[in-house]
Amino acid sequence: MSPERGALRGAGGESGGKGGSGAQRTPTEAVDSLVSTAYARVLDVICEGEIEGLQGGLKGVYLDGVPVVNPNDSPNFRDVTAYDVPGTQGQEYIPGFSAAEAETVVNVEVKEGLPAIRTVRDAEVDAVRVTVQVPQLTYQHPETGDLQPFTVKLAIDVQSNGGGWVEQDLQGAGVIRGKCTSPYERAYRIELYGSPPWDIRVRRTTPDANTVALQNRTFWKSYTTVLDEKLSFPNTALVALQVSAKQFGSVPARSYRIRGLKVRVPSNYNPQTREYSGTWDGTFHVAWTDNPAWCLYDLLTTKRYGLGRYLDESQVDKWGLYTVARYCDELVPDGKGGQEPRFTCNLYLQTQADAYQVVSNLASVFRGLVYWASGAVYVAQDAPRDAEYLFTPANVVDGLFTYSGTSRRARHTVALVTWNDPANHYKAAVEYVADEDGLRDYGYNPTDVVALGCTSRGQAQRVGRWLLHTERLETETVVFRTGLEGALRNPGAVVKVADPTRAGRRWGGRVVEASDSRVELDSDVHLEAGHTYSLSVVLPDGKVEERPVAPLAPAPYRALTLATPFSAAPVPQAVWVLAANDLVPTPWRVLSVAEVEPHVYEVTALAHHPGKYAAVEQGVQLQPLPTSALPSSSPPQGLALGEGLYKTTNGGLKVSLNARWTQHPGATAYVVRWRLSEGNWSSEERVETHYWELQDIPPGPYRVQVATVLGGGFVTSFAESAHTVLGKAAPPSDVAGFAYALNGNTATLRWVEIPDLDRDMYELRHGGGSWETASLIAKVRATSFEWALPFVGVSVVRLKAVDSSGNYSTHAASVSVVSTPTVPSFITMTVSDEPPP
Numbered sequence: 001m002s003p004e005r006g007a008l009r010g011a012g013g014e015s016g017g018k019g020g021s022g023a024q025r026t027p028t029e030a031v032d033s034l035v036s037t038a039y040a041r042v043l044d045v046i047c048e049g050e051i052e053g054l055q056g057g058l059k060g061v062y063l064d065g066v067p068v069v070n071p072n073d074s075p076n077f078r079d080v081t082a083y084d085v086p087g088t089q090g091q092e093y094i095p096g097f098s099a100a101e102a103e104t105v106v107n108v109e110v111k112e113g114l115p116a117i118r119t120v121r122d123a124e125v126d127a128v129r130v131t132v133q134v135p136q137l138t139y140q141h142p143e144t145g146d147l148q149p150f151t152v153k154l155a156i157d158v159q160s161n162g163g164g165w166v167e168q169d170l171q172g173a174g175v176i177r178g179k180c181t182s183p184y185e186r187a188y189r190i191e192l193y194g195s196p197p198w199d200i201r202v203r204r205t206t207p208d209a210n211t212v213a214l215q216n217r218t219f220w221k222s223y224t225t226v227l228d229e230k231l232s233f234p235n236t237a238l239v240a241l242q243v244s245a246k247q248f249g250s251v252p253a254r255s256y257r258i259r260g261l262k263v264r265v266p267s268n269y270n271p272q273t274r275e276y277s278g279t280w281d282g283t284f285h286v287a288w289t290d291n292p293a294w295c296l297y298d299l300l301t302t303k304r305y306g307l308g309r310y311l312d313e314s315q316v317d318k319w320g321l322y323t324v325a326r327y328c329d330e331l332v333p334d335g336k337g338g339q340e341p342r343f344t345c346n347l348y349l350q351t352q353a354d355a356y357q358v359v360s361n362l363a364s365v366f367r368g369l370v371y372w373a374s375g376a377v378y379v380a381q382d383a384p385r386d387a388e389y390l391f392t393p394a395n396v397v398d399g400l401f402t403y404s405g406t407s408r409r410a411r412h413t414v415a416l417v418t419w420n421d422p423a424n425h426y427k428a429a430v431e432y433v434a435d436e437d438g439l440r441d442y443g444y445n446p447t448d449v450v451a452l453g454c455t456s457r458g459q460a461q462r463v464g465r466w467l468l469h470t471e472r473l474e475t476e477t478v479v480f481r482t483g484l485e486g487a488l489r490n491p492g493a494v495v496k497v498a499d500p501t502r503a504g505r506r507w508g509g510r511v512v513e514a515s516d517s518r519v520e521l522d523s524d525v526h527l528e529a530g531h532t533y534s535l536s537v538v539l540p541d542g543k544v545e546e547r548p549v550a551p552l553a554p555a556p557y558r559a560l561t562l563a564t565p566f567s568a569a570p571v572p573q574a575v576w577v578l579a580a581n582d583l584v585p586t587p588w589r590v591l592s593v594a595e596v597e598p599h600v601y602e603v604t605a606l607a608h609h610p611g612k613y614a615a616v617e618q619g620v621q622l623q624p625l626p627t628s629a630l631p632s633s634s635p636p637q638g639l640a641l642g643e644g645l646y647k648t649t650n651g652g653l654k655v656s657l658n659a660r661w662t663q664h665p666g667a668t669a670y671v672v673r674w675r676l677s678e679g680n681w682s683s684e685e686r687v688e689t690h691y692w693e694l695q696d697i698p699p700g701p702y703r704v705q706v707a708t709v710l711g712g713g714f715v716t717s718f719a720e721s722a723h724t725v726l727g728k729a730a731p732p733s734d735v736a737g738f739a740y741a742l743n744g745n746t747a748t749l750r751w752v753e754i755p756d757l758d759r760d761m762y763e764l765r766h767g768g769g770s771w772e773t774a775s776l777i778a779k780v781r782a783t784s785f786e787w788a789l790p791f792v793g794v795s796v797v798r799l800k801a802v803d804s805s806g807n808y809s810t811h812a813a814s815v816s817v818v819s820t821p822t823v824p825s826f827i828t829m830t831v832s833d834e835p836p837p
Helices: 292-301 318-329 355-366 436-442 457-473 612-618
Strands: 022-029 034-048 051-054 061-063 080-085 099-110 116-120 127-134 138-140 150-160 165-167 175-178 184-191 198-204 218-228 236-244 254-256 258-266 284-288 331-333 339-341 368-373 376-381 389-391 402-405 414-421 427-434 446-450 476-482 494-497 508-514 518-527 533-538 544-548 555-561 575-580 586-597 600-607 640-647 653-660 669-676 682-687 691-695 700-709 719-725 736-743 746-752 759-766 775-780 784-788 794-803 813-818 826-828
Touching: 034 254, 034 258, 051 080, 051 236, 061 080, 061 236, 099 116, 099 198, 116 218, 127 150, 127 198, 150 184, 175 184, 198 218, 236 254, 258 292, 292 318, 292 355, 292 376, 318 355, 318 376, 331 457, 331 612, 355 368, 389 533, 389 575, 414 457, 427 457, 436 457, 446 457, 457 612, 476 586, 494 600, 518 533, 518 575, 640 719, 653 700, 653 719, 669 691, 736 813, 746 794, 746 813, 775 784
Parallel strands: 389 494, 414 446
Antiparallel strands: 022 034, 034 236, 051 258, 061 254, 080 236, 099 218, 116 198, 127 184, 127 218, 150 165, 150 175, 150 198, 258 284, 331 339, 368 376, 402 476, 414 427, 476 600, 494 586, 508 518, 508 575, 518 555, 533 544, 533 575, 586 600, 640 653, 653 691, 669 682, 669 700, 700 719, 736 746, 736 826, 746 784, 759 775, 759 794, 794 813
């Protein structure tokens, strides 16, 4: 008997899902045994087409998380076949998967004279597969007790629209002969002719068993309706899988390693090598890539599943995306000693969502921002770029720059980055990324981040570091109003601001007259010895150029000569900005531009630290930019911390932490902030003196930071010191001034009272080699003691103070008492833990 055709239970599913399945059963019949083999057939919808396809053949197919074939070509499963379809418009149907099927459970026992009947009403059905099951087929010999084979005969009839029963030709398969002690199944394909409804009847022609020695019950297990169509599923990428059921208790979970959608990429771009050859002419070719910029372009322009029905290709800035894409493909350290592309995208979109949200999420893969301007879609990226314009009070309304900062809560210090780990079947993993400088300044403040489409641990690390560095370094925004030059600035543009209020110098203004190598300014600038200078000017084409200034003697200058000429002579009234090695204009990244009045535009920009990119990717230590020439921003000197006790009005004792530092001659006040352990910082914004005390505190490790407030409200950087407060657990002070006077056999012991508020008594001991081995003399609360000498000769007497908590001084004061007439009446000895030699 030839094998039955497979049954396709479902034509849908997704990669890694538990989609539809079918069963193909091939009976293997022998005289003494019956064995039935079932095959699960699954058709999984992988992706919108066209895709690159399955990678590595069966090595890229995983059943219940296990690859069908190992990388060394050894199989983990047998009897597995896979056929992948890339999802083209004109693709062929899948061989062996020509039907769409649906199985219906019957589970009815069929007896002689009591057939089972079911009705099929779907007019689209071409055939029915009837599955019959024999739970056990044996005959026990009455004398020997041996189990012997037996025979069961079946018949299947079909009636079309009540037209009468017609017995089907089962070609001998209606006879089941053999022996089995576990369920045996056999499937029969029955063609349906005529018109619906069709009645299917299963009859048993073998008499029913009338003795327990004979086991031959027969069940109609199920029937499967079959639609014989060669479905090609155009523009849908599929994987057709057939698996032997004997290896699994149920249809296994499937997952596939694929290269997904092919998208349009520049004609001069090789996605495999990530190389760009020559100059791009603006045309495309179709290829697979994991560059997120071209994935975004595909989503914006494709009509079938993207925004192409609403956007024309001319409305998408492909030239800007080209720049973004090249930045994504640059190689950076992967954290494991190698290199990898800066940004890659391995993303499986499977749910419908708001278009702008999906586009924004995809742009976030490469730190991008998508915005609509002038009737087109543009993309801005947080990446290194040159400043494209200059702003000073000369081209800002009223010369007013308004600054604001982020709250401390917005400055996270730990990022928990969720990414997909290829080593664990692309399941979600969490990468811990910490900013040590931020932890020191702001304490533990975690945030959860999802690195969309990230399958690289190195990229996940960079995502976390970029977020933490941005929140710690770029904490300010500036808002100012300007003319039409503001309208030309798009989000993401970097501009330089020379604000004399902050810089302490007027190093920006308008050009009076200029050539390509000499520029006359609208005010004097004072050049100093030992510094280098550069001049930035907006040229007639609107671009900013920066050139070094030729060495000049220290003096004020109205006109500057350049060491290297500009590419074109600046025009009068062009904006200029001067920079030096100790003072530079502040860089800002534009967030938004809005017209608030006719021809007046309000620009909102975020502080920009160009050094953060090297810190994120190369681990370079960041250095602050010299953006101010106001009085020294160095922190206070000589910061020292200590602790003490003080009495309350009711006589109790409390603990205090005190700090002292060197007085700054130009200080108007000081800012002090502190924290216990890794808790949040507390601060006191105006301390008038160069010392400070924090009272009634619990013991523990404290950190204190102090900054100087100078004239004009300028605040220097912070000095920092740490101290662990012990409180009443701290030992009392060591005793000083320990001496004795001898009067016959009596020694008068004296010492200086310690200043501790928590002192309780003093303890005297003598003899032994140390404090621990010495013998107790007395415990006294006075500062003297009359001691009747119990010895003749020399003995070392030791003294410690004891506080109310029972703590002893750290070091013992000691004196050697000599009970002979030659000893002077009053001897002062040096405090020491060791006896004299």
